[in-house]
Amino acid sequence: MAYIEFRDVVKRFGDNTVLDHISFGIQQGDLVTLLGPSGCGKSTLLRCLSGLETVTEGQIVLNGRDVTNVPASKRNIGMVFQQYSLFPNMTVEQNVAFGLKMKKVDPATTERKVREAIAMVELTGKERAYPANLSGGQQQRAALARSIVTEPSVLLLDEPLSAIDAKLRKALQSRIREIHQELGLTTIFVTHDQDEAMVMSDVIQLFHAGRIEQAGSPVEVYTSPVSEFAASFIGSYNQLSGAQFKAISGSDVPAGNVVAIRPETIGISRERPTNADGYVVVGTVADSTPRGNVLRYTVRVGQTTLLVDVLFRSFHMFDDGETVYLTLPEHDCLVIPENARSAA
Template sequence: MAYIEFRNIDKFYGANHVLKGISLDIEKGQFVTLLGPSGCGKSTLLRCLSGLEAVNGGQIFLDGEDITSKEPKDRNIGMVFQQYSLFPNMTVEENIAFGLKLKKMHPDTIQEKVKAAIRMVELEGKERQHPASLSGGQQQRVALARSIVMEPKVLLLDEPLSAIDAKLRKSLQISIKRITKDLGLTSVFVTHDQDEAMVMSDVINLFHDGRIEQSGDPVTVYTRPVSSFAASFIGSYNQLTPEQFARMTGKGRLGETAIRPETFSISSSPLGNRDEYQFEGIVEDDMPRGNVLRYQVNVKGVQIHVDVLFRSHVLFHQGDRVYLSVAERNCIPL
């Protein structure tokens, strides 16, 4: 039996069927991400697990216990939200200690636990400061410490980094992953950011229209999309109709084909990869994407995206004729 089990979960808001028979198993100690666009049902499932939303059908089990009808306070689940929700009149250590005081723990025990939590989230020296004097990232660390200090069975994180700037967000991604692994916490993380999901997850569950479109480890979900939606949401795939694929390769296929931009080789002269599909095209556009440069190449009327590392000695320009190749194994049928 899995540590967390969702069995045929249905959720309605009026006539809107938000969760459509969701069944999902989560093992103890895993960091599991619910990924998908706004309105797909990922946050609703998280709230059903926490008890903040009641399900309209199905059952939820935690550590072998049916918690479907339990009150949130009786589930021993910690939550970290996008909004920090800290008490503005309390210091960092008072915010973290708040839940422990409600449980009427001994003051020495509280002090020991709070000190350990502050050290874990790297906020030493900030103990006596109030939230208003902290950065957004520091406030989110306090919110995280406030949850983990309660030693929950499960930690839920509902887009906790979406309001934080890009550079700090990457640092917090690493911190959250390290902390949850060090504590052995079972964690369920909600995000719409595919890069964030790839960095942090043991397992990704891709949501689409109230259902789980695909589940798997990050590498599998990225390299083997099972549908057109999965290919469009993860990896910026080129998606080719059977007609487009045949026009480029001379080979027929029944369904769509997905090809990742980085799997193409590109050169100013014909390539020697004779065991791969070979194309000629014209560069129509180039788009810098950090350390990657994305070219849009017209191949027989089909627009193809090709990603290369941003190196000055391999730059092409609009109107340049280029030669592409791609291996059959990277042409994924959908």
């Protein structure tokens, strides 16, 4: 039995169905990411688990206990929000200690646990600081310390890093992952950022329009999308109709199917490759866009446009308008059957 089980959970707000019969389990100690665009239901499911929202139908089980109608205060769940929600009139130390005081933990134990939690999030030296005197990243770490200090059964993180700059965000991703592993916490992380989900997760649950579109490890979800939505949301796949694919490759795929190709699997060269493992097509570079250590080319092949990602090497770049040869490895041309495509 899974540590957390969502059994046919439905949540409606009036006539709007936000969660449409959600069923899946989470194993104890896993870090599971609920990934998807805004409005897909991922934060609502988190709030239903925490007890901040009631479910319309279905059941939520935590460690063998039905908590569907248990008050939030009785679920022993820690939660960190995007807005931090620190008490502005309390120091970091007082904010972190708040939950323990509500539980009437003795002062000596409270002092020790608060000190350990503050050290774990690397805020030692900021104990007496007020939230207004902290950076956004420091406030987020204080909120994280306040959530873990009570030793919750489950830690819920609702897009906690979305308001933080990119460099600090990466550092906090790593620290949250480390804390999760150090404490063995069952953790559920909500984000709309596919890169964040790939870095942090043991399991990704990809949400779309109130349903789970796909579930699996980051590698599984990235390399084997089950639908057009999954392919478009994770990995920026090129998606070609059967007719488009035949026009550039000469190969048939069943009518109605889509061929998905990841940009980084496509080879690009000035000379026609010999003994290429896949389809070789001729195209024209239309544009190039730096994306960190990757350069993304937009290449026109007949009436079809393909995205091609390569490592950013200044000595090996292609100019707009240049003729290039693309190699599409046959095993990386994934056929998505028509009946597996998202109905939404």
